[in-house]
Amino acid sequence: MSALLRRSISPPNLAAPRAVLAVIAGGRREDDELAAMQAIGATLHVAKNAALFQEGDASEHVYKVVSGAVRTCRMLMDGRRQIADFFLPGDFFGLDWQATHCFTAEALTDTVVISYPRRQLEALAERTPPIHRVLMSMLCKGLAATQEHVVMLGRQTAHERLAWFLIRVRERSGGTNEIDVPMSRQDIADYLGLTIETVSRGISEFKRRRYISAVGAHQFRLTGPVALQALASGEAVA
Amino acid sequence: MSALLRRSISPPNLAAPRAVLAVIAGGRREDDELAAMQAIGATLHVAKNAALFQEGDASEHVYKVVSGAVRTCRMLMDGRRQIADFFLPGDFFGLDWQATHCFTAEALTDTVVISYPRRQLEALAERTPPIHRVLMSMLCKGLAATQEHVVMLGRQTAHERLAWFLIRVRERSGGTNEIDVPMSRQDIADYLGLTIETVSRGISEFKRRRYISAVGAHQFRLTGPVALQALASGEAVA
DNA sequence: CGCAAGTTTGACGTACATCAAGTAGTGTGG
DNA sequence: CCACACTACTTGATGTACGTCAAACTTGCG
Numbered sequence: 001m002s003a004l005l006r007r008s009i010s011p012p013n014l015a016a017p018r019a020v021l022a023v024i025a026g027g028r029r030e031d032d033e034l035a036a037m038q039a040i041g042a043t044l045h046v047a048k049n050a051a052l053f054q055e056g057d058a059s060e061h062v063y064k065v066v067s068g069a070v071r072t073c074r075m076l077m078d079g080r081r082q083i084a085d086f087f088l089p090g091d092f093f094g095l096d097w098q099a100t101h102c103f104t105a106e107a108l109t110d111t112v113v114i115s116y117p118r119r120q121l122e123a124l125a126e127r128t129p130p131i132h133r134v135l136m137s138m139l140c141k142g143l144a145a146t147q148e149h150v151v152m153l154g155r156q157t158a159h160e161r162l163a164w165f166l167i168r169v170r171e172r173s174g175g176t177n178e179i180d181v182p183m184s185r186q187d188i189a190d191y192l193g194l195t196i197e198t199v200s201r202g203i204s205e206f207k208r209r210r211y212i213s214a215v216g217a218h219q220f221r222l223t224g225p226v227a228l229q230a231l232a233s234g235e236a237v238a
Numbered sequence: 239m240s241a242l243l244r245r246s247i248s249p250p251n252l253a254a255p256r257a258v259l260a261v262i263a264g265g266r267r268e269d270d271e272l273a274a275m276q277a278i279g280a281t282l283h284v285a286k287n288a289a290l291f292q293e294g295d296a297s298e299h300v301y302k303v304v305s306g307a308v309r310t311c312r313m314l315m316d317g318r319r320q321i322a323d324f325f326l327p328g329d330f331f332g333l334d335w336q337a338t339h340c341f342t343a344e345a346l347t348d349t350v351v352i353s354y355p356r357r358q359l360e361a362l363a364e365r366t367p368p369i370h371r372v373l374m375s376m377l378c379k380g381l382a383a384t385q386e387h388v389v390m391l392g393r394q395t396a397h398e399r400l401a402w403f404l405i406r407v408r409e410r411s412g413g414t415n416e417i418d419v420p421m422s423r424q425d426i427a428d429y430l431g432l433t434i435e436t437v438s439r440g441i442s443e444f445k446r447r448r449y450i451s452a453v454g455a456h457q458f459r460l461t462g463p464v465a466l467q468a469l470a471s472g473e474a475v476a
Numbered sequence: 477c478g479c480a481a482g483t484t485t486g487a488c489g490t491a492c493a494t495c496a497a498g499t500a501g502t503g504t505g506g
Numbered sequence: 507c508c509a510c511a512c513t514a515c516t517t518g519a520t521g522t523a524c525g526t527c528a529a530a531c532t533t534g535c536g
Contacts, residue, residue, distance in 0.1 A: 074389050076472040082392040084385050097378045102385065129364065139377050140335045146384045147322050147340065151312050153391035154320040154431030158492065185515065193392030195493055200516055217501075234314040396524065423483065433525055438484055455533075 036128060040121065041114040046070075046107040053094070054104045061115040062095045068111025069182045072103040073190065083191040085145065086183060088172055092138055108182050153193045156234060161192040162202040163231035166212065170222060177222040178215065274366060278359065279352040284308075284345040291332070292342045299353040300333045306349025307420045310341040311428065321429040323383065324421060326410055330376055346420050391431045394472060399430040400440040401469035404450065408460060415460040416453065 041064070046052055052063065055074060063070075070087040084103050087093045094105065097118070125132040152164050165188060169179050181188075189196045206212045211224035222228060279302070284290055290301065293312060301308070308325040322341050325331045332343065335356070363370040390402050403426060407417050419426075427434045444450045449462035460466060 074385075076389075076393060078472060080393045080472065082389040084388055096381050096385075097374070098382055102382055126367065132370070136335070136374065136377070139374070139381065143334050143377065143381045143384060144336055144340055146381060146388060147312075147334075149388050150322055150384060150391060151314075151320040153388060154428075155314060155318045190392075196515080197494080197517085198492060201492095204516070234316060234318065434483080435485085435526080436524060439524095442484070 036124065036131065037116060037121070040124065041116050044113050044115050046111045046113060048107055048109050048111075050107055052105040052107065052113070053101050055101060057101050058099065059094065059097060059101045060118050062092060062118060062121055063105075063113045063115050064092050065089050066112040066114060068113075069108040070105055070111060070113070071108055071183070071187060071191075072105045074103050081190045082193070083187060085142075085149075086187075086191065088182075095135060095139060096142070108184075108187065158192075158194055158198050158202055159205070160231050160234060161194065162188075162199065162206065163211075163228040164233075165192055166206075166220070166222060167225070167229055167232045170225065177225055179220055179222065181218050181220060274362065274369065275354060275359070278362065279354050282351050282353050284349045284351060286345055286347050286349075288345055290343040290345065290351065291339050293339060295339050296337065297332060297335060297339045298356050300330060300356060300359055301343075301351045301353050302330050303327050304350040304352060306351075307346040308343055308349060308351070309346055309421070309425060309429075310343045312341050319428045320431070321425060323380075323387075324425075324429065326420075333373065333377060334380070346422075346425065396430075396432055396436050396440055397443070398469050398472060399432065400426075400437065400444065401449075401466040402471075403430055404444075404458070404460060405463070405467055405470045408463070415463060417458055417460065419456050419458060 043066070044052075044063075046068070052070065053059070053061075065087050067089055069089075070093060071083050072085050072087075072093065073081055073083045075081050085093070086108070094101070096102070121135075125135055152161055156164065166179070169181060170177065173179050183191070185196045185199050188194075189199045192199065194202075203212070206228075207214070209224070209227070211228050212220045212222055215221045281304070282290075282301075284306070290308065291297070291299075303325050305327055307327075308329075308331060309321050310323050310325075310331060311319055311321040313319050323331070324346070332339070334340070359373075363373055390399055394402065404417070407419060408415065411417050421429070423434045423437050426432075427437045430437065432440075441450070444466075445452070447462070447465070449466050450458045450460055453459045
């Protein structure tokens with residue numbers, strides 16, 4: 001558990017090129033309505049393992065992932081770590097608007113995000129109901145996702161957790177069976193409430209059962225998505 | 239795992255007496271601003287173990303507990319159950335505004351709630367910014383609480399979970415060391431991701447260590463809140 | 477008072493954690 | 507382009523916290 005994760009963000013790059021702004025607009029879902037947000041967003045480059053914000057920091061920005069990936073996590077004093085969520089390109093995070101952040105946000109890999117100042121975003125939302133509605137909807141989705149996480153952590157076995165994770169990543173990447181898994185085994189373990197060894201064994205087991213096969217360093221092919229889905233939802237499997 | 243938890247809500251009691259409405263207004267925190275909500279709230283009496291809504295139901299109301307207590311839970315097909323949260327007098331729930339509820343809400347004991355029609359509440363919020371802000375803030379608090387739940391389930395031991403639970407109930411009941419615990423051992427177990435036996439053993443152990451003592455059927459006195467707090471946050475204890 | 481439901485306690489089993497090598501990637505400098 | 511080192515991952519042997527099964531006990535209610 002190295003403590004070198006100091007805030008080492010590269011310069012804010014306030015003069016973001018047009019090309020980048022185009023990418024921002026072309027996000028995922030109801031982003032059409034968020035076009036007005038472009039104006040107040042600033043591009044930010046974050047190095048691998050660098051923190052975007054730390055637990056306890058005043059929460060002054062909302063972020064959107066452009067490329068790369070981000071994790072939000074909590075560290076216990078004896079080194080135990082729990083990852084609350086991962087954020088992939090198109091995802092927003094940091095909109096849990098308490099006074100201060102209760103989790104740390106770190107980049108999984110070199111990552112580009114857009115940061116929206118909270119003050120300005122609040123003002124914008126106040127006079128643009130569609131934006132307010134979209135923010136509300138994103139909050140609700142976040143809450144729902146976290147509640148799913150709770151069910152998984154509270155009541156699923158190691159194999160079920162892993163299947164759940166893989167299926168979830170697939171959904172988030174558009175439902176293709178070829179999935180990118182930018183997180184390390186340690187990250188996966190800390191997200192699923194397991195150890196790195198258990199995750200590794202699980203993956204090996206899934207390969208043996210032909211549920212998945214490795215296609216690259218951080219890429220899998222789901223060869224038995226139905227079996228995985230069944231496992232993920234807590235059914236018995238033959 | 240009895241399946242008798244059919245929707246057996248007592249008649250909506252639309253003619254709520256003035257006295258009850260007074261109670262509604264005198265909730266917990268920023269409820270002063272919610273006075274305008276009184277007009278659209280209807281009182282509802284729910285029998286012990288009856289469901290207010292089921293997983294999959296269209297989400298058409300938001301609720302506020304007046305007396306009694308409510309749990310939201312998810313059932314897996316083999317009988318495993320996970321409780322997402324408990325709601326005590328003054329708490330709002332059901333404002334996770336997806337199209338449908340993804341959890342079932344049941345009364346722990348005979349319970350009285352106020353139900354606010356979602357449509358009307360949305361309209362009210364739209365033209366009353368303070369209400370919108372309060373709803374947003376409640377959502378954020380809910381999200382934060384759920385994230386704490388995730389950390390607990392992912393990384394804490396049985397004893398730590400139990401301590402965390404007791405401390406949390408104490409906070410919610412105003413910080414007194416005399417706490418009401420209206421939930422059964424099974425409820426506590428399903429909330430903490432443990433079994434009923436492990437919960438029972440934990441409580442016995444805490445009594446032996448003089449951290450708590452039973453004062454009534456559903457009441458404890460926290461005699462060692464500091465030790466409990468230390469345990470809850472994952473520290474080592476002598 | 478007596479039954480049923482809820483809780484506690486005990487004996488035992490197991491899924492996952494821990495400890496400890498080994499192996500395969502990944503990046504760097506010669 | 508290859509040798510080296512470093513980190514990430516895998517695999518095996520063993521331990522243990524918690525789950526499971528089962529029986530007593532306690533509590534509340536008719």
